[in-house]
Amino acid sequence: MYFKVQILIALIELRINKWCFRNRLDKLQAKRWNKLQNKLLESPFYKENVLNKTPLQQYPILNKSEFMSNFDLINTVGITSYEAMKVAEKAERLRDFSPTIKDITIGLSSGTSGNKGIFMVSQKERAHWVACVLDRIIGFSLKKRSVAFFLRANSNLYSSVTSKILRFEFFDILGPLDNYIAKLNALQPSILVGQPSILIELASYVKKGLLSISPSKVISVAEVLSPEDATYLKRVFQQTIHQVYQCTEGLLAVTCSKGFLHFNDDFLIIEKKYIDSEKKRFHPIITDLLRTTQPVIRYELNDIIHEKTDCPCGSSYTGIDKIEGRSDDVLSFKSDQNEKIRIYPDFFRREIILANSSIKDFTIVQKTGSMLELYIEPFEYYRSAEKRLQAFLKSQGVHEILIKQTLSKNHTQGNKFRRVQNEQKEN
Numbered sequence: 001m002y003f004k005v006q007i008l009i010a011l012i013e014l015r016i017n018k019w020c021f022r023n024r025l026d027k028l029q030a031k032r033w034n035k036l037q038n039k040l041l042e043s044p045f046y047k048e049n050v051l052n053k054t055p056l057q058q059y060p061i062l063n064k065s066e067f068m069s070n071f072d073l074i075n076t077v078g079i080t081s082y083e084a085m086k087v088a089e090k091a092e093r094l095r096d097f098s099p100t101i102k103d104i105t106i107g108l109s110s111g112t113s114g115n116k117g118i119f120m121v122s123q124k125e126r127a128h129w130v131a132c133v134l135d136r137i138i139g140f141s142l143k144k145r146s147v148a149f150f151l152r153a154n155s156n157l158y159s160s161v162t163s164k165i166l167r168f169e170f171f172d173i174l175g176p177l178d179n180y181i182a183k184l185n186a187l188q189p190s191i192l193v194g195q196p197s198i199l200i201e202l203a204s205y206v207k208k209g210l211l212s213i214s215p216s217k218v219i220s221v222a223e224v225l226s227p228e229d230a231t232y233l234k235r236v237f238q239q240t241i242h243q244v245y246q247c248t249e250g251l252l253a254v255t256c257s258k259g260f261l262h263f264n265d266d267f268l269i270i271e272k273k274y275i276d277s278e279k280k281r282f283h284p285i286i287t288d289l290l291r292t293t294q295p296v297i298r299y300e301l302n303d304i305i306h307e308k309t310d311c312p313c314g315s316s317y318t319g320i321d322k323i324e325g326r327s328d329d330v331l332s333f334k335s336d337q338n339e340k341i342r343i344y345p346d347f348f349r350r351e352i353i354l355a356n357s358s359i360k361d362f363t364i365v366q367k368t369g370s371m372l373e374l375y376i377e378p379f380e381y382y383r384s385a386e387k388r389l390q391a392f393l394k395s396q397g398v399h400e401i402l403i404k405q406t407l408s409k410n411h412t413q414g415n416k417f418r419r420v421q422n423e424q425k426e427n
C-alpha cells in the first residue's frame with residue numbers, strides 16, 4: 001500500500017510543479033538541480049564537483065561505456081557493478097523479475113554487442129516513473145482498463161503499475177505471436193503497447209481478420225517508428241500512434257496531443273550535441289534531475305534526433321521531429337580521394353521508398369567498407385531498389401560498392417529491429 005501512496009504523491013508533485021512552473025521551466029530545472037546536488041555529495045564521482053560549486057555545464061560528459069566503467073563511484077548507495085550484475089543476471093536466468101539489493105531494484109538493459117547496461121532505482125524513483133507513465137502515457141482514469149504489453153521480459157518496473165483498475169497483461173516477444181492471438185481477442189485490451197515490428201505483425205493479423213481488437217490507444221516503444229510504419233499502423237488501428245522514448249536512463253520523451261514526441265523537460269535537462277553541419281541532427285546529452293540512486297548527469301546518448309521547433313500543440317518542451325536511429329546505424333564509406341563519407345539511415349530509407357511504392361519491407365546491412373547486404377520485400381522489386389541505391393551512392397561520391405541480395409530480413413525475433421545497420425567494427 002505504501003508504494004501506491006508514493007505513486008500518488010509523485011503524481012501530484014509532477015502535476016503541481018508542471019502547472020506552477022508552466023512558463024518558467026528554467027526555474028523548475030534550477031530548483032531541482034540545486035536539490036540534486038545535495039544528493040550528489042554522496043557520490044564519490046561527483047562529490048568534488050559539488051564542493052567546488054561546479055556549474056552543470058562543466059561536469060564531465062559521459063557516454064555509456066564511461067558511465068558503466070565508473071558505475072561503482074557514480075552511484076550513491078555503494079553498490080558495485082559486480083554485485084549488481086551478479087544479481088541481475090541471476091534474476092534473468094531464473095526469470096525472477098524483482099531483483100533487489102538493499103531495496104534498490106536492479107535491472108539490465110539489453111544493449112548492443114554485449115554492451116549491457118545496469119540500472120538501479122529506489123522505490124521512490126520507481127514511484128516517480130510509474131506516476132509519469134500514468135500521467136503522460138496511459139492517462140489517469142478511474143475506469144477499468146487492461147494493457148497488453150509486448151516486451152522482452154517482464155520487469156517489476158512495469159508490474160508495479162498494476163492495480164484493481166489497471167490490469168497489465170504481458171506478452172513475451174520471444175514467444176510465437178500465433179499463440180497470443182486468441183488471448184488478445186479475449187482480453188480486448190484498452191491499450192496496446194509494443195515495438196513497431198511487433199505492432200506491424202499484429203496489424204497483419206488484423207488485416208487477415210484473425211485479430212479483432214479496438215484499443216483506445218496504441219503505443220510504440222523501444223524501436224524507431226518510421227513515418228511509413230506510423231502511417232500504416234494508423235490506418236490499420238484507425239488512430240494516432242503514440243510513442244514513448246525510453247531507455248535505461250529513464251523515461252525521456254512522450255507524445256503530445258498532436259502525436260509528436262517531447263522531452264520531459266520538467267525533470268530532464270537536454271543539451272544538444274549537433275552532429276551535422278546543418279545542425280539538423282543531434283545526440284542528446286541528458287541530465288535527469290530526479291534520479292539519485294544512480295545519478296544520470298550529462299550522459300550522452302548515441303541516438304540521432306531531429307528537433308521539432310514548431311509543434312502545433314504549443315508546448316515549450318523540446319520537440320522531437322523524429323529519432324533517426326543510433327550512431328551505429330550511420331553507414332560509412334571512403335570516397336575516391338580516401339575521405340570518409342558518412343550517410344545517415346534516413347537517406348537510404350528515402351531511396352528505397354522512392355524506388356517503388358510497392359516495397360513493403362527492407363533492411364540494409366553494411367558488412368564492410370565496400371559491401372552492403374540488401375533485403376527487399378517483395379523480392380521482385382529488388383533490382384529497382386539496388387539500381388537506385390547504386391545511383392544514390394555515386395551521387396554522394398561513393399563508388400564501387402557491392403550490393404548483395406539477401407533473402408532473409410536482418411532481424412532476430414526478440415531483438416530491436418533496425419532497418420539500416422552498420423556492422424563494420426570501425427566506423
Ligand SMILES: [Zn+2]
Nearest residue numbers: 256260311313
Ligand atoms: Zn507537441
